[in-house]
Each structure stands twice: as structure tokens, then as C-alpha cells.
Amino acid sequence: MKIRDTNTRKLIFDRSGLIAFSVQLKKLRHEAGVSQSQLAYEAGISLSQIARIETVRINPTLSTVFAIARALDIPLTTIFNFSLSDEKKTEKYF
């Protein structure tokens, strides 16, 4: 029958990485001196989306981030200028 083996499927939501991104975005937006509303308008995305990103409620897509970087007129290397915590090396610690 194949019904769905009781939800084992889990999508990734990298909270720590998204928090770091949020911090970076807020910082750059403030430096640019624009409100969420202005940024949303310039980037052609919704205000709610900017707010959701800054409050780490969602996991945005690359296209959304690209639009933001363009609107702020900053290179991707600037908006992504932060480090991901390396839980990679730590490897299953229990």
C-alpha cells in the first residue's frame, strides 16, 4: 500500500546559520540606513518576508537573498561574511 512510514522525513532548518544571516542582514540594512519596508520595496519582495528573515522564522531561498543583496548594492561575499559553526567536525556527540 505504501502509505507513508509515519513521518521520518525531516527538512533542514539551520537555526544557527539563519541566526547569523539575520544578524548580518540587520547590520547591513542599518548601515544602509533603510527600513524593512524600504528594503522590501527596493528588492521587490514583501515586507513580511524581510521581517520573517530578520526574526529567523523562515529559511529563505537564494533568489530572495540575491534580491536583497542587489537592493542593498552589496556583494554576496559581504552579506555572507560570517562563519557557520562547525558542527561538522564535532560529529554526533552522544
Add this chain to the structure above:
Amino acid sequence: MKIRDTNTRKLIFDRSGLIAFSVQLKKLRHEAGVSQSQLAYEAGISLSQIARIETVRINPTLSTVFAIARALDIPLTTIFNFSLSDEKKTEKYF
């Protein structure tokens, strides 16, 4: 009644940016000498997802990209070390 004003809503799919990202990913993956399958395993995401990204069929989320960067053990500034075409400055040209 509010039925839905005949689909005006359009999500962003930044083809050129996603192509640039795809090129960069393939390059880095090859430099690391890993197959899509190995990368998928290391990153904890599905093989089909890696293929979709490299063939520009989807618009991945940040968490997915973060997982890939971790798996390849490269900083975000490396994987995002490319420029977005600046259709921003051009501004509505018609």
C-alpha cells in the same frame, strides 16, 4: 468574496544568479573531488537535490546551501564568490 485576482502573484526565480551559483558549486565540488552522491551524503541532503541545484531546476534554501558549504568544508564567502549581474543599476529600461 475575494477569490484571487487571477494570479498576479509571481515568486522570484533569479535564473542568472542561480546559474552562477550552480557553476560555482560544480567547480568547488570537482575541486574537492567528490561525486554528487558523496556530497549529498556528507551534507545530509538528497542526491536529487544536488542534481537539481547543479542543473538549475530549483531555487535552494539557505539551509541547504549551508549544509553543502559545511560538507565541502569551505567558507560561505568562497561558495558565494561570484557577482550578480547588476540589473539593479540598469533600472527599468523601457
Add this chain to the structure above:
DNA sequence: TTATATAATAGCACATGTGCTATATTTTTT
């Protein structure tokens, strides 16, 4: 060429990103 590994497609189900439209909450100005 034949076998084998790698990459590309496909289709389904489910989770979630995004736009919209409001409303509430917080911060900044006056």
C-alpha cells in the same frame, strides 16, 4: 564494446517559502 559509475529526469507526497492583508507591539519623534 561491455560494464560500471556518475549525472540528469521524473513523479509523488508533504513541508514550507512567499505574497497579501491586517493587526499588534515596539521604537522613535515631537
Add this chain to the structure above:
DNA sequence: AAAAAATATAGCACATGTGCTATTATATAA
């Protein structure tokens, strides 16, 4: 303090990202 501006939340509808499981196409090795 009151008013105004900026942020944060919410909920709905729809689009689409992601995992799975196969299958097909392509490249590499024998």
C-alpha cells in the same frame, strides 16, 4: 505623553523546495 514610524505576528492561499524511489542518459573504466 501622544503621535507617528518601524517591527513583529498572524492566517490564508498558492507556489515550490525537498526527500524518496526509480529510470534514463552520459561519461569513465575494463
